[in-house]
Amino acid sequence: MAVHLSLVVFEAVVLASALAAGFVGAIAGLGGGVLLVPILTIGLGVDVRFAIGASIVSVIATSSGAAAAYVKDHLTNLRIGMFLEVATTSGAITGAVIAKFVNARVLFLIFGFILLLSAMPLIVRLGEELPKGIRNDWFARHMRLASAYPRPDGQMVEYQVTRVPLGFIVMYVAGITSGLLGIGSGTLKVLAMDTGMRLPMKVSSTTSNFMIGVTAAASAGIYLSRGFVTPLLAAPVALGVLGGATLGSRFLVGASNTTIRKVFVPLLIAVAIEMLIRGVQG
């Protein structure tokens, strides 16, 4: 196991792994935590609680680093993000409180199945640039959620928002998984906005990245006070993820919705299978 390596080699391996996880994470709208935890535990033999502690810190770095780029590009919908953060942060607290009473294996299994099921509509609609015929619902009108985003050629694309209560509930569940597992839960956040509220993929992906940092901050504080954030692990992880995320976000701004979806779907399935395996093996 890599934890017996000398510290120099170990830190270098962690840095390289984090760089890769950050790059893929930023493109897919994930925090990178779901990629980092298996790398650190299965790949490098790190205790899962410390892996979660380091990954939740890196999730803040990814979100903040990538979000800074997207906000300037006017892809992120700040009102949708802020409104839904009420749900994700409440969920994070719920997750942290019930963490001591719930069997993690059962939860891994449940979420593995939910993610696999959720991949289906994404595969069927694969290639769709923009959801068609969406009408604002009551919440979207009163919370002023509809907006527009600029295409790479500068033209503004207007979009409306539907099924807001469904999105809000899925966001609450995303918060619970974040508090429980120490991940950013970017997968569920993108699903809530893309499949639930039918937002354009690029808006879902960037708004998710923007929200992940705040959700992760709620859980990171808890892991920090529990003593599971080791600076010598968190430092190379955060630095590597930051570098990877910066490269990934440059790539995203120029990419089409179809390309993002093609990266996101295989990743979603891989994460789902990983969760199922962990649920079965314990």
Add this chain to the structure above:
Amino acid sequence: MKAEPATPRGPNFSILISLVLLVGVSLAALILAVGLVIFFAHGGANEPASSMFSASPHSLLGVVRRAMSGTLQGDPQALLGLGVLVLLATPVLRVAASIALFLAEKDWLYTVVTLIVLGILLYSIFFIH
């Protein structure tokens, strides 16, 4: 129906939020990089990597105090802890900045929404262990 901009009053709002995020993340990255270099320069590199894993629970204020005093005594691991704390503070400051900006917009609805988010966030960070 006319679509509203995704960020209030166009570029000003989003540039300030980008700035909070960029400064926080850059400062944290700088502290972490410097801390790592100092750690290896002090010969910490010869230890096995497994030596770093031992949990010692503290309240968040205790974590802040230890990072501060350790850094002042020249402990590179405390400096790394300080970098982690700066990273943790960045999203909190981003939410706080959003409150000020929604207030300036006289957008009372989203001022309240953002205040709720900040309250939940601070409660979870300081009161749940």
